[in-house]
Amino acid sequence: MxxxxxxxxxxxxxxxxxxxxxxxxxxxxWGVMNIVNFAHGDFxxxxxxxxxxxxxxxxxxPLFSIPICTLLLxxxxxxxxxxxVSKVMAGPMLAQLVVTFGVSIFISNLAxxxxxxxxxxxxxxxxxGTWDISGVQLSIPKTVASIxxxxxxxxxFLFLKKTKTGKAILATEMDREAALLMxxxxxxxxxxxxGMGAALVGIAxxxxxxxxxxxxxxxxxxGTIAFCVVALGGFGSISGAFIAGILVGLVQTLGGFFFDPSxxxxxxxxIYLITVWIRPQGLLGW
Amino acid sequence: xxxxxxxxxxxxxFAVLFLTVSVFAQQPKTIKIGAVYPLTGNIxxxxxxxxxxxxxxxxxxxxxxxxSLPLAKxxxxxxxxxxxxxxxxxxxxxxxxNGMSETERLITQEKVVAIIGAYQSxxxxxxxxxxxxxxxxxxxxxxxxxxxxxxxxxxxxxxxxHDAIFAKDQFQFLKDVEKKTGKKINSVALLYENTEFGSxxxxxxxxxxxxxxxxxxxxxxxxxxxxxxxxxxxTLIKAKPDILMHASYITDAILFTKTFKELNFTPMxxxxxxxxxxxxxxxAVKADGNYIVIRSTFALDLAKKKPLIGQVGELFKKxxxxxMSENAARSFAAPFVLADAMNRAKSTKSEDIVKxxxxxxxxxxxxxxxxxxxxxxxKSHQNIYATGTLVQIQNEKYVTVWPFDxxxxxxxxxxxxxRGRK
Numbered sequence: 001m002x003x004x005x006x007x008x009x010x011x012x013x014x015x016x017x018x019x020x021x022x023x024x025x026x027x028x029x030w031g032v033m034n035i036v037n038f039a040h041g042d043f044x045x046x047x048x049x050x051x052x053x054x055x056x057x058x059x060x061x062p063l064f065s066i067p068i069c070t071l072l073l074x075x076x077x078x079x080x081x082x083x084x085v086s087k088v089m090a091g092p093m094l095a096q097l098v099v100t101f102g103v104s105i106f107i108s109n110l111a112x113x114x115x116x117x118x119x120x121x122x123x124x125x126x127x128x129g130t131w132d133i134s135g136v137q138l139s140i141p142k143t144v145a146s147i148x149x150x151x152x153x154x155x156x157f158l159f160l161k162k163t164k165t166g167k168a169i170l171a172t173e174m175d176r177e178a179a180l181l182m183x184x185x186x187x188x189x190x191x192x193x194x195g196m197g198a199a200l201v202g203i204a205x206x207x208x209x210x211x212x213x214x215x216x217x218x219x220x221x222x223g224t225i226a227f228c229v230v231a232l233g234g235f236g237s238i239s240g241a242f243i244a245g246i247l248v249g250l251v252q253t254l255g256g257f258f259f260d261p262s263x264x265x266x267x268x269x270x271i272y273l274i275t276v277w278i279r280p281q282g283l284l285g286w
Numbered sequence: 287x288x289x290x291x292x293x294x295x296x297x298x299x300f301a302v303l304f305l306t307v308s309v310f311a312q313q314p315k316t317i318k319i320g321a322v323y324p325l326t327g328n329i330x331x332x333x334x335x336x337x338x339x340x341x342x343x344x345x346x347x348x349x350x351x352x353x354s355l356p357l358a359k360x361x362x363x364x365x366x367x368x369x370x371x372x373x374x375x376x377x378x379x380x381x382x383x384n385g386m387s388e389t390e391r392l393i394t395q396e397k398v399v400a401i402i403g404a405y406q407s408x409x410x411x412x413x414x415x416x417x418x419x420x421x422x423x424x425x426x427x428x429x430x431x432x433x434x435x436x437x438x439x440x441x442x443x444x445x446x447x448h449d450a451i452f453a454k455d456q457f458q459f460l461k462d463v464e465k466k467t468g469k470k471i472n473s474v475a476l477l478y479e480n481t482e483f484g485s486x487x488x489x490x491x492x493x494x495x496x497x498x499x500x501x502x503x504x505x506x507x508x509x510x511x512x513x514x515x516x517x518x519x520x521t522l523i524k525a526k527p528d529i530l531m532h533a534s535y536i537t538d539a540i541l542f543t544k545t546f547k548e549l550n551f552t553p554m555x556x557x558x559x560x561x562x563x564x565x566x567x568x569x570a571v572k573a574d575g576n577y578i579v580i581r582s583t584f585a586l587d588l589a590k591k592k593p594l595i596g597q598v599g600e601l602f603k604k605x606x607x608x609x610m611s612e613n614a615a616r617s618f619a620a621p622f623v624l625a626d627a628m629n630r631a632k633s634t635k636s637e638d639i640v641k642x643x644x645x646x647x648x649x650x651x652x653x654x655x656x657x658x659x660x661x662x663x664x665k666s667h668q669n670i671y672a673t674g675t676l677v678q679i680q681n682e683k684y685v686t687v688w689p690f691d692x693x694x695x696x697x698x699x700x701x702x703x704x705r706g707r708k
Contacts, residue, residue: 008520
């Protein structure tokens with residue numbers, strides 16, 4: 001029993017770190033622009049397919065395709081912001097809501113058209129198998145992805161706190177008009193954070209592709225959980241998203257283990273509802 | 287002057303309309319059949335597969351083929367002046383609400399005379415509520431929830447076996463395999479996705495487990511679109527069952543297979559429903575799918591005993607470049623059953639088709655399934671001859687292993703441990 005419990009805690013942490021990494025990009029975009037990026041899950045899918053195709057066509061392992069995924073998604077995010085999202089930023093709230101939704105539908109259907117709805121896995125990734133640590137099975141690719149998630153989150157956190165651009169992003173997040181008055185080019189900050197948000201989920205996609213199957217609709221399931229994580233952690237809070245991601249992962253596996261697995265998502269969303277009830281701004285939101 | 291122009295225009299317009307109508311009337315008319323499938327969404331790959339099966343069936347009915355299938359040797363439907371069938375597809379996105387609305391749209395706007403498809407039982411359930419209300423025949427050959435034919439619907443017919451039959455088969459298989467190998471089986475764990483399909487399998491499996499004298503040591507349901515199933519597998523490992531019985535769709539089948547391996551879950555046998563036989567499954571998991579047993583109504587290796595299966599399999603491969611799968615084979619049945627009924631009814635009116643469907647009697651040698659034939663129960667409208675077989679994945683291929691006397695391959699039992707496989 002303690003061995004099984006340890007196993008579930010480990011599993012919860014491993015999936016939680018992945019949720020956290022996916023959610024960080026989303027919370028950044030949300031925080032800075034007050035825009036719900038419904039296409040976030042689809043960005044993840046593009047990241048996963050990028051590393052899949054780099055592997056299939058050029059034999060490049062997902063671990064090494066991380067920089068390419070990051071760059072590609074950054075550029076994609078930038079372009080989508082410049083040519084689509086920025087056009088409706090001044091428009092009504094509903095237009096802002098609908099635009100990323102449209103982008104989401106467009107991207108996932110384009111993926112079905114180009115790559116067919118089939119399920120794909122990276123056949124022989126560099127990382128595979130499990131470590132057996134006194135009876136507890138530790139998946140190697142998931143562990144490496146978790147380390148990647150911690151490093152990336154730390155990097156984003158430090159970037160926002162220590163660099164001038166990072167501080168400008170935080171300032172825009174807190175008060176757009178004040179930031180504008182202080183001479184911050186908020187339009188540039190917008191496109192930068194949209195690009196960064198996309199790039200971060202690109203990293204998540206590359207890591208996820210080492211152990212998860214890839215198909216055009218994969219973004220849907222992870223996207224929904226990412227929204228829950230962001231809302232739980234507090235809109236725009238990087239550390240909040242990180243903690244909430246791990247929390248959701250742990251609650252999901254332990255809840256499923258102690259009660260009945262069919263309740264696991266109900267428990268996750270119940271905790272979310274309770275949090276919102278007590279602290280509407282989320283755990284670390286302001 | 288102006289009125290003269292208007293009247294000339296009117297007359298010529300009428301003339302054109304009249305001509306087109308008479309031109310159309312001379313050609314054999316086309317009969318529209320609505321096909322509702324999940325063409326996008328989570329199980330779009332399955333939907334595509336079903337679509338291909340139905341399309342090939344309509345091709346064979348409309349063209350001339352030297353096959354022993356109903357209406358294959360003639361073009362179109364002979365008793366309706368050689369009328370051709372036309373499939374009108376609608377996308378359910380795998381959701382019950384779309385199943386109903388798309389079916390309604392097909393009937394009221396596209397004017398289809400019958401409905402086939404849906405694949406997911408939960409979607410078939412709502413779609414068939416629409417056909418029942420609008421009084422249009424629905425021939426289903428790809429959904430397997432037993433409740434679908436327990437509702438006493440007048441317009442709903444099912445060709446393929448349902449999960450109660452499949453569940454019973456699996457327990458019969460366990461009894462047989464116990465006898466064959468001498469390895470005693472005491473307990474089973476039930477694992478199923480929580481919609482219409484899975485939960486019904488769970489219900490029937492629990493019932494048959496009792497009947498066949500096996501102890502159910504775990505009863506686990508889960509949402510099919512889960513991103514992580516380690517807690518489910520943890521619960522299974524805790525229960526230490528001899529046999530795992532799993533009803534899944536495709537994404538969860540892939541995820542569970544990977545998690546079984548990762549957490550080293552090795553019961554004596556894993557017997558499954560649906561997800562593990564979908565064409566996307568094996569390419570995704572490759573050798574990790576080996577030794578899993580799946581319920582089936584079709585397998586290409588049955589061609590050794592029934593050449594028709596090989597011939598249809600060839601046609602399918604030529605047309606789509608991939609092997610015919612179980613899903614495609616199941617969806618393949620409905621157009622034939624409908625065409626046969628319309629041919630005998632000499633009509634496309636609902637009531638006539640339903641009447642003809644009730645007297646359907648297609649012999650076993652005119653089908654690609656290992657059944658005695660197709661004949662509907664007058665009350666439930668379930669095909670009384672539909673039975674299942676079991677296939678096992680061996681060397682990354684599906685081979686039929688049960689019933690033992692009819693199967694071309696031997697079952698590999700017990701399930702070899704994950705660690706130490708090549």
